[in-house]
Amino acid sequence: MKYANAKKFPDNFLWGASTSAYQVEGGAGQDGKGPSVIDIKRIPEGTTDYKVASDHYNRYKEDVALFAEMGFKTYRFSIAWSRIFPNGTGEVNQQGIEFYNNLINELLKYDIEPLVTMYHFDLPLSLHEKGGWGNRETVDAFETYAKTLFEYYGDRVKYWLTINEQNMMILHGSAILGSDVSKKELYQQNHHMLLAQAKAMVLCHNMLPNAKIGPAPNISYIYPASSKPEDMLAANNFNAIRNWLYLDMAVYGRYNHVAWSYMEEHGYTPTILDGDMEMLRNAKPDFIAFNYYTSKTVAESKGDGQDVNNTGDQEIVIGEAGVYKGHTNENLPKTEFGWEIDPVGFRITFREIYSRYNLPLIVTENGLGAFDRLEEDGTVRDTYRIEYLRKHIEQIQLAISDGVEVFGYCPWAAIDLVSTHQGSKKRYGFIFVNRDEFDLKDMKRIRKESFYWYKKVIETNGDDL
């Protein structure tokens, strides 16, 4: 559907951008920070990627000033659990508390609304060593951590996100966290994370009646490779397993029936204790945050041994025998890293989420990873990024015109940071950080062309794209 008069972005629309602690902060071990699973993640030999990252831990004031210059209304960042609790639980590290206090205050100084992710892939190592999410004690540790965050920061933080991309940790656990556990075990971990999320939502509403909290999965609509009913069914399967399993639970407190049947069929169903389902049913989010990079396309999998399990990165579907098979969508261009680009799929994803759940939506990641180049004249001409973002923002406006309630947009990323899969050579930011994988150089911050473009987008509330 085309609109002669597309609706405008709402006046108080939260324009901003995102980062996550382990990808941007650096400061490994600084001021009492404990190690997390990221510190044992496989990264290319010799790189200092996660140890220093963009050194935001030490340069946050300079970075926040640049965010303010772009006109951010919000900034989405994550708190490193092991800065607050170096051992995941037990004693609070006051220096860690202090860092986020300072960051939050610095943002508020410029009227930038903090949007806080409580957990973005970086589980404290000591919890991991005790079984991680497979151990129910991690659920209690998360509840204590959540309570601590609400106590210290709840007076200033109004928007909370529970767990970043839980669905990707389950579907691509080995790629993201380097963990090689069985699917049965993964779905048990999943159940525990869902419980942890539910507990945090209930706690937030009890402790902070004026705050809002929601989940932050990676949601993208799944297309069938053709109009063949079997392909459609495969798309339906993957939509349930990848997307709706997570949102049905967060919003309605129930296991999606197709996803549950899939788990039963494969012997993946988790152990559910008395009281679990009640806890899940009682927790309600105030909004849904989601990350979107591209749509996905799948075909029927005949289960004849041709299909392999998902081991690739999160935006490239491989498949699962007998359930669905990854398919290249020939209609879509690809990024330098092989991810398909589908702005219209963004609008479709908005429509689907909103009609299933009827909650306000905010985008917490969307963006283009590329090999940006710092020119001799000191500029970074990332016109390809501007084009990607422009096309996606146009689709948000169309989704708003379709009647979808969207209250914010936070592309990935506010500033260059270390990519989860390809290290610091894959850049996403509006601000260039002068370092590479092996050489930290001067870490100077340089405004990219997209920086000036996004500033204008925000200034005109999306009128001038």
Ligand code: BG6
């Ligand atoms: C999302 C994650 O999966 O995608 C981010 O939440 C990640 O942490 C982003 O960086 C982009 O993926 P990648 O692999 O290109 O860094």
